[in-house]
Amino acid sequence: MNYQLLFVLSFVLFVVGMIGVAMRRNVIIVLVSLELMLNAVNILFVSASKYLHTLDGQVFVIMVITIAAAEAAIALALVVRLFRTMGMVKIDDLKRLKW
Amino acid sequence: MYEGLTYSTTFSSILPQVIIAAAIVVCAMFDAFVASKKWLVGIIALLGLGAGIAASMSLWGQNIVEFSNMLSTNDFSLIVSITVMIAGIVSVLVSLRYVDAIDGESGHYYLLLLSSVLGMLFLVSAMNLIVLVLSLELMSLSVYPLVGMTYERQASLEGSMKYLILGSFATAFLLYGIALVYSVIGTTNMYAIARVLASRRDLAVNVVMMAGIALILVGFSFKVALVPFHTWTPDAYQGAPAPVTGFMAAAVKAASFAAIIKLVIVVLSSYHVPVSGALWWLSAVTMFAGNIIAVLQKNVKRMLAYSSIAHAGYVVVGLVPGSAFGMSSAIFYLLSYTFTVTGAFAVITYLEKKDGTGNDLSDYSGLSRSHPVLSLIMSVFMLSLGGIPPTAGFMAKFYVFGAAIRSGYVGLAVFGILTSVVSLYYYLHVVYAMYFEEPEHATDVPVAVGISTGIVIALWGVIQLGILPSDIMDLAMKSVQSLIH
Numbered sequence: 229m230n231y232q233l234l235f236v237l238s239f240v241l242f243v244v245g246m247i248g249v250a251m252r253r254n255v256i257i258v259l260v261s262l263e264l265m266l267n268a269v270n271i272l273f274v275s276a277s278k279y280l281h282t283l284d285g286q287v288f289v290i291m292v293i294t295i296a297a298a299e300a301a302i303a304l305a306l307v308v309r310l311f312r313t314m315g316m317v318k319i320d321d322l323k324r325l326k327w
Numbered sequence: 328m329y330e331g332l333t334y335s336t337t338f339s340s341i342l343p344q345v346i347i348a349a350a351i352v353v354c355a356m357f358d359a360f361v362a363s364k365k366w367l368v369g370i371i372a373l374l375g376l377g378a379g380i381a382a383s384m385s386l387w388g389q390n391i392v393e394f395s396n397m398l399s400t401n402d403f404s405l406i407v408s409i410t411v412m413i414a415g416i417v418s419v420l421v422s423l424r425y426v427d428a429i430d431g432e433s434g435h436y437y438l439l440l441l442s443s444v445l446g447m448l449f450l451v452s453a454m455n456l457i458v459l460v461l462s463l464e465l466m467s468l469s470v471y472p473l474v475g476m477t478y479e480r481q482a483s484l485e486g487s488m489k490y491l492i493l494g495s496f497a498t499a500f501l502l503y504g505i506a507l508v509y510s511v512i513g514t515t516n517m518y519a520i521a522r523v524l525a526s527r528r529d530l531a532v533n534v535v536m537m538a539g540i541a542l543i544l545v546g547f548s549f550k551v552a553l554v555p556f557h558t559w560t561p562d563a564y565q566g567a568p569a570p571v572t573g574f575m576a577a578a579v580k581a582a583s584f585a586a587i588i589k590l591v592i593v594v595l596s597s598y599h600v601p602v603s604g605a606l607w608w609l610s611a612v613t614m615f616a617g618n619i620i621a622v623l624q625k626n627v628k629r630m631l632a633y634s635s636i637a638h639a640g641y642v643v644v645g646l647v648p649g650s651a652f653g654m655s656s657a658i659f660y661l662l663s664y665t666f667t668v669t670g671a672f673a674v675i676t677y678l679e680k681k682d683g684t685g686n687d688l689s690d691y692s693g694l695s696r697s698h699p700v701l702s703l704i705m706s707v708f709m710l711s712l713g714g715i716p717p718t719a720g721f722m723a724k725f726y727v728f729g730a731a732i733r734s735g736y737v738g739l740a741v742f743g744i745l746t747s748v749v750s751l752y753y754y755l756h757v758v759y760a761m762y763f764e765e766p767e768h769a770t771d772v773p774v775a776v777g778i779s780t781g782i783v784i785a786l787w788g789v790i791q792l793g794i795l796p797s798d799i800m801d802l803a804m805k806s807v808q809s810l811i812h
Contacts, residue, residue: 235510242503249496258492265499269506276510284515285506288457292502295464299495302471306488309478 234275241268253319255310259303266296340391340400341452342382343408347445350375351438358434365434369423369777372437376416376444383408390809396516397455402809403658404452406802407585410662411447414578415440417669417784421676422570423777428681436476440574443469447582451589456505456515459586460498463550467494470579474567480683486566493549493559501546507539517590521597531599540598543590544605550583553609553643554616557636564632569679569686572628573672576635577665584642584661588654591646592810606647607739613640614746622753627675628686630753631668634712637750638664644743645727648734651811655803656726662799663711663719663792670785671708674701677772691757693766701772702761704782711789713754714747719792726800 241264248261270289277285310316338345350372358368383405391400418440426433446465453459471494475487509515511533512523523530530536545556552560564572595602617637624630642664645657678694679685695702711718724747731740792799 238506242499245499249492255488255492262492262495262499265496266502269499269502272503272506272510276506276513279510280513282513284457284513285509288506288509288515291457291461295461295498298464298468299491299498302468303491303495306471306475306484306491309475310484310488313478313481313484 229278231275231279234271238268238272238275241265241271255307255319258319259300259307262303263296263300266292340386340389340393341398342386343379343405343412344445344448344452346379346382347375347441347448350378351441351445354434354437354441358438365427366423368434368437369419369426372419372441373416375441376412376419379444379448380409380412380416383412392454396518397458398449398452399454400452402802402806403585403589404448406658406806407451407581407661408448410581410665411444411451411578413784413788414574414581414665414669415444417673417781418570418574418578420777420781420784421573421669421673422568424775425568425570425676436473439469439473443473443574444578447578450582451585453586453589454517456509456517456520459517460502460505463501463583463586464498466579466582467498467550470571470575473571473574474563476571477568477683480566482566482683483568484566486563490559490563497546497549497556500542500549504539504542504544504546507535507542511536511539517593521594524594524599525597528599537600540595540600540602541605544602547583547587547590548609551580551587551639551642552636553639554613554636557613557617560636561629561632564635565626565629565686568683569628569672569676572632573669573676576631576668576672580635580639581661581665584639584657588646588657589810591649592654592807596649601649603647603649606643607736610640610643610647611739611742613637613643614743615640618746618750622749624753625688626686627688627691627757630688631671631675631712634750634753635668637746638668638712641724641727641743641747644731644736644739647736647739648730650730650734651804651807652733653727653730654807655800656723656730658803658806659726659792659796659800660723662803663723663789666785666788666792667708667711667718667720670782670789671705671712673778673781673785674705674708677701677775677778678770688756688760689767690770691760692764694761694770696766697770698772704786705761706758707786707789709754709757711793713751715751717790717793719789719796722793722796726796 245261245265249258252258270292273285273289354368354371357371386400387405426436443466446462449462453462471487471491474490475484477483512520549556614637617633617640621630621633642657642660645653645660711720714720714724728740728743
């Protein structure tokens with residue numbers, strides 16, 4: 229099995245997610261990009277676990293999935309609140325607080 | 328390392344965590360079934376935190392490793408646990424009136440606060456990076472909704488959203504760093520990683536390993552708000568209700584820093600690439616930027632947010648030398664900052680109005696005419712933040728700069744002292760406004776027992792640590808030694 233390819237895939241996914249968080253203006257897309265970063269972590273953990281023949285990485289993946297789910301739950305609750313209060317979900321509009 | 332220690336499978340070594348978890352359940356039940364009296368939920372939270380502190384004290388001096396090397400209870404974890412639980416008690420006391428003022432259901436405020444404390448307790452006793460990440464997230468995920476608690480205010484919601492996005496971003500960095508370290512070493516146990524790091528010199532030139540360590544440091548720098556990873560802090564601190572801001576500045580910061588200190592002592596001290604150079608720059612930039620931007624602020628809460636960034640820089644000064652004395656001085660700094668900042672935010676809570684206004688410097692002008700005692704207490708906290716004797720803030724700065732000078736980092740210490748002179752400008756500005764400016768409008772705040780009790784606890788800590796610091800410093804030294812073996 230070609231592990232290098234998996235490591236590169238995970239790195240590329242992580243960078244794509246990072247760019248998504250930094251560049252996109254819609255809160256929902258930003259949250260999706262965050263999930264992408266966490267899943268890049270998962271791929272790295274699983275492939276490293278298989279490569280090293282230790283199970284720690286696979287346990288870690290289950291925990292990361294749990295964290296991602298909890299994070300998404302709270303983030304979406306906030307997005308709903310944001311939409312009801314301000315009527316939009318764009319990052320650019322979150323600029324009441326400055327300096 | 329940890330093989331020679333006592334093993335057991337009982338829950339007695341994590342008694343504080345068990346107590347807090349039980350308090351969460353009782354609070355939830357009470358909130359659900361005795362819905363009319365919200366302050367009772369707060370009282371239960373207080374009892375739980377008090378019992379947690381008592382349990383931590385009863386475990387003092389023991390060194391127990393449990394749950395398949397996942398958790399360790401030692402003096403280090405206990406002293407930080409006690410610190411965050413004191414911050415929790417003051418925050419709950421300060422919140423009592425404020426939570427009552429929120430319309431509708433509000434008992435979950437205490438649930439979130441307690442579960443955040445639970446995350447911190449596990450964070451400081453984590454031996455495995457899995458536990459470290461999980462507890463860090465338990466802590467952070469409980470604080471995000473607390474910041475957005477007053478969601479009718481746009482600023483509160485906005486601060487919460489920004490905090491969540493950047494906090495999760497930081498978690499992703501931290502996780503990727505851990506994954507890289509794991510892919511090189513093959514274990515997630517901190518002591519096992521340290522052993523491999525110490526025995527394999529080739530890891531010092533391994534790019535993946537260095538990237539992993541760097542990403543872990545970046546992740547934690549986000550959590551404790553070191554410049555340039557601080558951008559979420561002012562918004563989250565200003566948007567959050569004042570008691571929550573105090574809790575974030577004191578407890579969340581102390582627990583995250585404790586995790587960094589533990590990583591530096593346990594893991595990074597065996598690494599052949601010294602991290603002190605990176606910490607040196609982080610600390611210098613943080614002290615400089617935090618203090619300079621704070622000077623420009625007109626809102627007291629936002630000013631204290633930048634001041635809290637600057638204080639994070641001072642704590643890192645204690646970490647740079649890597650000596651046991653430096654680490655102990657950092658722990659002492661965290662304790663003294665906890666007392667000072669929770670007290671300051673208790674006073675701010677007194678003056679904050681329900682719609683989130685009342686925090687501007689102009690609202691503090693002439694406060695000494697109408698509220699002489701409150702002004703005096705606020706002045707003590709401001710002087711402690713600025714580092715003027717005989718307060719806790721002075722002793723804390725004295726110890727961290729002393730540790731830096733002792734290990735030969737004179738330049739960093741001098742720079743730190745210069746920036747803290749700058750910081751006096753904006754702390755004394757608050758004092759000046761309260762005593763020498765004419766009041767712009769009449770301020771009338773009703774006396775609240777909870778807030779006053781919280782202020783008394785914080786004030787006691789500030790004075791106690793300022794006048795008799797050596798006992799606490801001894802405890803901090805012991806706690807650092809318990810990590811080193």
